[in-house]
Amino acid sequence: MASVIEGIKNMALGTPVHVCEVQGDDAGQGTEQAPYKTVAKALEHPSVGEGNIVVRKSTEEGYQPIAKTALKKAQKLFEANQKKAQKLAAAAADSAAAEEKKLEEAKKIVITEDASLPAAKKIRIRDGEKHRGERVKVSGWLHRHRSQGKDLMFLVLRDGTGYLQCVLNGKLCQTYDAITLIRESTVTVYGVLQVVPEGKKAPGGHELKVDYWEIIGKAPGGTEAFDNKFNTETSPDILLDQRHLVIRGETASNVLKMRALVLKAFREYFDSRQVTEVTPPLMVQTQVEGGSTLFEFNYYGESAYLTQSSQLYLETCLASLGDVYCMAESFRAEKSHTRRHLSEFTHIEGELAFIDFEDLLTFLEDMIVTVMERVTSDPLGAEILKELNPNFVAPKKPFRRMAYSDAIKWLNDHGIKKDVLDADGTKIGEADYEFGEDIPEAPERKMTDAIGEPILLCKFPAEIKSFYMKRCGDDRRLTESVDVLMPNVGEIVGGSMRITDLAELAAGFEREGIDGKPYYWYTDQRKYGTCEHGGFGLGLERFLAWLLNRYTVREVCLYPRFMGRCQP
Numbered sequence: 001m002a003s004v005i006e007g008i009k010n011m012a013l014g015t016p017v018h019v020c021e022v023q024g025d026d027a028g029q030g031t032e033q034a035p036y037k038t039v040a041k042a043l044e045h046p047s048v049g050e051g052n053i054v055v056r057k058s059t060e061e062g063y064q065p066i067a068k069t070a071l072k073k074a075q076k077l078f079e080a081n082q083k084k085a086q087k088l089a090a091a092a093a094d095s096a097a098a099e100e101k102k103l104e105e106a107k108k109i110v111i112t113e114d115a116s117l118p119a120a121k122k123i124r125i126r127d128g129e130k131h132r133g134e135r136v137k138v139s140g141w142l143h144r145h146r147s148q149g150k151d152l153m154f155l156v157l158r159d160g161t162g163y164l165q166c167v168l169n170g171k172l173c174q175t176y177d178a179i180t181l182i183r184e185s186t187v188t189v190y191g192v193l194q195v196v197p198e199g200k201k202a203p204g205g206h207e208l209k210v211d212y213w214e215i216i217g218k219a220p221g222g223t224e225a226f227d228n229k230f231n232t233e234t235s236p237d238i239l240l241d242q243r244h245l246v247i248r249g250e251t252a253s254n255v256l257k258m259r260a261l262v263l264k265a266f267r268e269y270f271d272s273r274q275v276t277e278v279t280p281p282l283m284v285q286t287q288v289e290g291g292s293t294l295f296e297f298n299y300y301g302e303s304a305y306l307t308q309s310s311q312l313y314l315e316t317c318l319a320s321l322g323d324v325y326c327m328a329e330s331f332r333a334e335k336s337h338t339r340r341h342l343s344e345f346t347h348i349e350g351e352l353a354f355i356d357f358e359d360l361l362t363f364l365e366d367m368i369v370t371v372m373e374r375v376t377s378d379p380l381g382a383e384i385l386k387e388l389n390p391n392f393v394a395p396k397k398p399f400r401r402m403a404y405s406d407a408i409k410w411l412n413d414h415g416i417k418k419d420v421l422d423a424d425g426t427k428i429g430e431a432d433y434e435f436g437e438d439i440p441e442a443p444e445r446k447m448t449d450a451i452g453e454p455i456l457l458c459k460f461p462a463e464i465k466s467f468y469m470k471r472c473g474d475d476r477r478l479t480e481s482v483d484v485l486m487p488n489v490g491e492i493v494g495g496s497m498r499i500t501d502l503a504e505l506a507a508g509f510e511r512e513g514i515d516g517k518p519y520y521w522y523t524d525q526r527k528y529g530t531c532e533h534g535g536f537g538l539g540l541e542r543f544l545a546w547l548l549n550r551y552t553v554r555e556v557c558l559y560p561r562f563m564g565r566c567q568p
Contacts, residue, residue, distance in 0.1 A: 015047055016032075016052055016053070016054045016063070017030040017036070017042045017045045017047065017048050017052070017053045017054070018030055018031060018032050018035035018036065018042075018054055018056070018063060019035055019036045019037070019038065019039055019041075019042050019053060019054070019055045019056070019066075020035040020036075020037070020055075020056045020063075021037065021038075021055065021056065021057050022056070022057070022058060022059055023035070023059065024036050024037035024038075025037055026038055026041040030042060030045045032063070035056070038074070039053060039055065039066060039070060039071070039073075039074035040074050040077045040078045040081060042074075043074060043075065043078045044078075052065060052066075053065070053066045053071070054066065055067075055070070102179065103176060103179065103180070106174060106175055106176040106178075106179050107176045109171055109174050109175045109176070110175075111171055111172060111175055111212060111213075112212070113190065113211075113212040114211060114212065117135060117211060118134075118135045119135070120135045120136055120137035120190045120191075121134060121135070121136050121137065122136070122137045122138075122139075123136045123137070123138060124138075124159055124161045124162075125138060125140065125157065125158075125159045125161050125162035125163065125164045125204075126161035126162045127161075128162070128164060128193055128204050128206060129204060129205070129206065131193055132193045132194065132195060132206055133192065133193065133194070134192065134193060135190065135191065135192050135211075136190070136191070136192075136193055136208070137188060137189070137190050138157060138159070138164060138166075138188070138189050138208065139159065139186065139187070139188040139189075139216065140157035140158050140159035140164070140186070140187070141157065141158050141159070141184055141185070141186055141248070142155060142156075142157060142158075142181065142182070142183055142184060142185045142186070142187060142219075143156045143157060143158040143163060143183070144156045144183060145181060145183070147173065150173075150174060151169060151170055151173065151174070152167075152168070152169060152173065153167075153168040153172075153173035153178060154166070154167060154168075155168065155181075155187070155189070156203070157187065157189065158248075160253075162203060162204060163203035163204075164203060164204065164207075164208060165196075165202040165203060165207040165208070166189050166191070166207065166208040166210050166213075167207055167208065167209055167210060168210045168213065169210075172210055172211075172212075172213060177214075177215045177218070180218070180221070181215070181218075182218065182219045182220065182221050182225060182226070183219065183225070183226045183227060184219040184226040184248070185215060185216075185217060185218045185219040186215070186216040186217040187213055187214065187215050187216060188213065188214050188216055189208055189210050189212075189213040190210065190211055190212040190213065191208045191209045191210040191211045191212070192208070192209050192211075193206050193207070193208055193209075194206060194207060194208075194209055226245065229242050229245055230242050230245070230246065240554075240560070240565060241567075241568070243559055243560075243568060244568055247558070251388065252555075254384045254387060254388060255388070255544070255548060255550070255555060255556050256558060257380065257384060258375075258381065258384045258385070258388075258544065258547070258548060259540070259544055259556060261375055261378055261380065261381045261384075262371065262375060262540070262543065262544060262547070263327060263346075263540070265371045265374040265375050265378075266327070266348055266367075266371055267327070268374060269367055269370050269371050269374070270325050270350070272370075273323070274322070274323065275322075275323040275324060275325050275350060275352075276317075276321045276322065276323065276324050276325070277324070277325055277326060277327070278313075278314065278317050278321065278324050278325070278326050279326060279328065280307075280310040280313035280314065280326055280328060281307070281313065282306060282307050282328065282329060282331075283299065283304050283305075283306065283307070284304065284305055284306075284307045285299075285302070285303070285304050285305065285518060286305075286312065286518055286519055286522075287305065287308060287514070288307070288308045288309040288311055288312060288466070289308040289309060289332070289466060292333075293308060293332040293333045293334050294306075294308065294333060295331050295333045295343075306331035307328075307330055307331060308330055308331065308332060309330050309347060309349065309537055310326050310328050310330070310347065310349050311349055311351065311468075311535060311537065312468075312519070312522045314326060314349060314350070314351040314535065315351050315498065315522065315525055315533065315535070316521060316522065316525055317351070318351055318353040318525070318531070318533055319525070319528070319529060322353060323350070323351070323352045323353060324350070324351055325348070325349060325350040325351075326347075326348075326349055327346060327347070327348050327540075328346075328347055328349075329344055329345070329346060329347065330344075330345055330346075330347040330537075331343060331344050332345075334563075335563050336562075336563065337562070337563060338441065339551060339552035339553065339554075340441070340489060340490065340542055340545070340552070340553050341553070341562065342541060342553055342554070342557065342560060342561060342562050343561045343562050343563060344561040345539055345540065345541050345553070345557075346539075346540035346541065347537050347538070347539065347540070348537070348538040348539075348540055349535065349536065349537045349538070350363075350535050350536055351498075351533060351534070351535035352533060352534060352535060353531055353532075353533045354531055354532060354533065355497075355532065355533065355534055356497070356532060357480040357497050357534065359534075360480075360482065360495060360496075360497065360534040360535075360536070361399075361401070361456055361458070361482060364456070364482070364484055364493060364495060364536060365395075365397050365398060365399045365454070365456065366397065368395060368454070368484070368493075369394070369395055369396065369397050372394045372395065372547075373394070375547075376394055384548075385547070385548070388548045388549065389547065389548050389549040391549075392547065392549070395453070395454045395486075399453070399454040399455065399456045399484070400451070400453055400454065400455050400456065401456050401458060402455050402456065402457050402458065403457075403458055403459050404439075404457060404458065404459050404460045404461065404478070405435060405459075407439060407444075407447065407457055408433050408434070408435055408437075408439070410447055411432075411433050411439070411443055411447060412432045412433060414447075414450070416433075416443045416446055416447070417430035417431060417432065417433075418430065418431055418432070418433055418437075418440075418443070435461070436461050436463060436464070437464070438464045441490055441491075444485065444490055444491070445489075445490045447485075448485040448486065448487055448490055449487050449488065451487075452487055453487070454484065454485065454486055454487075455484070455485040456482050456483075456484060457482065457483045457484075457485055458480075458481065458482045459472060459475075459478040459479065459480065459481065460478065460479055460481045460483075461477055461478060461479070462476075462477065462478065462479050465479050465481050465496070466496075466512075467505075467508035467509055467511060467512045467514065468496075468498050468499055468505065468508060469481050469496040469497070469498070469499065469508075470496065470497040470498055470499050470500065470534075471499075471504075479496060479497075480496055480497035480534070481494075481495070481496035481497075482494075482495050482496065482536075483495075484538075486542075486546040487546075488545075488546060488549065489542050489545050489546040490542075491542070492538060492539055492542040492543050492546060493536050493537065493538045493539075494536065494537055495534065495535060495536030495537070496534060496535075496536075497532070497533070497534040498533055498534055498535065499526075500526060500530045500531065500532055500533070501526065501530070502523060502526040502527055502530070505523060505526060506523070539553075540556075541553035541556050541557060544556035
């Protein structure tokens, strides 16, 4: 240090070390372009002993050699920092040595299962209540853990069926595996299930007093530790990259459990109404909802598509199976990043024979209400709903019926305008909505949220609906169509009566510019014994987003697929 100061005092030749007290940064390089902020940092520069330190106190003045008093002050601070750093390094070294010694001692501790104890019965966590007071064996993932002194440790295990608190005492929590235990490691624990003491809480109301345990698969620590993969501030893209780990969290796993319960409830509903499940193809050569959203692929040298909807195939089953439904994936190549759009979604679709439009509306509201009754009466469903959407109010029959024309009037009466754009797409004004226009998502949601109850929005103009929708007998401009709208999410169901007349269906194809020849198998349903029939498609993800009050449908998928995302 003395030689450094002496070199500065003598203003020895060499590269100057620059310090700018107004614009410098101690993460800089000490050059004129990247000066340090403090003299203390400059004293650490490797060439300071060969040159000098120059200081700038304002941007108006140039760099000047450091004053002697400032140099002495910086030297004292530098030496103090050096001593502090040495002490910290020594303390860290001592701590590391102590930790190493602790680990070496822990490796000497060996635990074995007490052969005199009753044989442990292997159970899943969900069955714990039935085995209280018994010695059991449970395997699972370490969801969280904490130590209380050297002789007490609490583990919470997860096996997909529930959570279990485990208590380890004495040597059980002093082994090398116990000291180095990391979240998401897999373990097997043995012990007796006991009701938690009064005033204490634990999942299921009991805890496992562990008498032996073993590690099955240890998770990594350090930068690879589970807790370092993401947190509450992590960006959505990273969370999607790590989706395989995110779903281990309580919220994500509860959403997926609710998804399974809802699918089960729909199947039970259809079964109770004698509606038969079918499994239609997902690779097709016809469109349903418009060619602009088709995913095309090469099918043995021919053009084929991922299905947009299974509706047309369901219609072909009516004559042989009666009322039918399916739960299958549908695909839409929509270049949209809205919170309710996906490129792949689970489509619950049904087709019903010998019904009229009012029958269809009644079926839809009955289906939704009954499914919700089944979900809320299920103990797990009720628990998840209370956790994720405690203010949820189940819908009741009858739903509000609202005509499309009344919706246009409602928007205009409430000052909800459409944007008027010029040829370049620049907004130049606003205007009322007019009959014949499609109602976009945003105003539709504003209306639904303001009304605050389920809406059966009915009878849309034929020009904005699909080629297969039946026109109204009393107004040929309109179709017997319906969208089910729910607060906070908007449309969750689209349905209609289907055209029954072969000539009218052919006109629908012509209107949409579709070649009807590849649809011979579909049009034959009108040729070989037509009937009044209707159907619907319900987007499961939108239904779940409404039910669980999720901001986006991406949160209710196992691995969401949308524009720009097809992994993991």
